[in-house]
Amino acid sequence: MIKINGLMKSFGTLEVLKNIDLHVNTGEVVVILGPSGSGKSTLLRCMNGLEELTAGSIEVNGVIITTEQSKKEHTKRVREARLHTGMVFQQFNLYPHKTALGNVTEALITVKKMDKTKANQLGEKMLEQVGLSDKKDEFPSRLSGGQQQRVAISRALAMDPTVMLFDEPTSSLDPELVDEVLTVIKDLAKEGRTMVIVTHEMQFAREVADRVIFMADGVIVEEDSPEIFFTQPKTERARRFLKMEALTNEEEGLE
Numbered sequence: 001m002i003k004i005n006g007l008m009k010s011f012g013t014l015e016v017l018k019n020i021d022l023h024v025n026t027g028e029v030v031v032i033l034g035p036s037g038s039g040k041s042t043l044l045r046c047m048n049g050l051e052e053l054t055a056g057s058i059e060v061n062g063v064i065i066t067t068e069q070s071k072k073e074h075t076k077r078v079r080e081a082r083l084h085t086g087m088v089f090q091q092f093n094l095y096p097h098k099t100a101l102g103n104v105t106e107a108l109i110t111v112k113k114m115d116k117t118k119a120n121q122l123g124e125k126m127l128e129q130v131g132l133s134d135k136k137d138e139f140p141s142r143l144s145g146g147q148q149q150r151v152a153i154s155r156a157l158a159m160d161p162t163v164m165l166f167d168e169p170t171s172s173l174d175p176e177l178v179d180e181v182l183t184v185i186k187d188l189a190k191e192g193r194t195m196v197i198v199t200h201e202m203q204f205a206r207e208v209a210d211r212v213i214f215m216a217d218g219v220i221v222e223e224d225s226p227e228i229f230f231t232q233p234k235t236e237r238a239r240r241f242l243k244m245e246a247l248t249n250e251e252e253g254l255e
Contacts, residue, residue: 006056034215049078086156101136126154146177
């Protein structure tokens with residue numbers, strides 16, 4: 001499904017990703033954890049072609065992107081790869097002047113050239129899947145943060161991607177709205193969808209992941225099943241990270 005080999009990404013002299021190798025299998029849920037600045041979001045953006053590679057290659061469902069391709073070929077491959085990926089960002093990125101349904105159907109009509117009636121039918125089905133049938137005619141300003149994020153998930157699903165990419169999908173939400181978004185993602189995992197998720201929600205990661213990737217300082221430090229990673233981390237860096245996360249959760253629980 002996804003094959004990443006020797007991936008390097010730099011911004012000027014700053015090396016953000018350093019020789020990343022990662023394969024994601026069809027139907028697998030991979031959760032990426034790590035401290036801020038470890039390169040998690042950049043890795044996800046490279047998978048979706050939003051960041052240009054400095055070195056290495058990425059293959060998404062048979063579409064290969066490398067730094068050795070001509071500019072024309074590279075642009076073509078990035079467009080093809082994006083058709084296979086659905087991306088959900090930290091911010092909802094909804095069109096404020098369009099309803100929930102309009103946000104879901106926009107790409108279906110403009111990118112896939114779908115008939116508007118069929119697009120609306122599919123859009124309503126996608127909104128129903130995330131529990132928002134009754135909000136289809138509401139504008140984003142009339143929706144809670146959790147509802148807006150569910151619209152964003154619905155929009156990505158409508159394009160029928162082969163892999164879903166989630167970049168900290170709950171980080172912009174108030175605590176009481178987090179569960180409604182995580183529940184939708186858990187349901188998608190139960191359907192057998194291929195997903196790569198960057199998150200700071202540790203309990204959610206334990207429940208949903210088939211495999212946990214732990215990153216720090218631009219490299220993959222370790223990877224394992226959630227059962228092993230959360231109970232028997234192999235590296236001191238991972239143990240420090242989990243200890244700090246546990247302390248943070250305790251402090252939040254006391255507030």
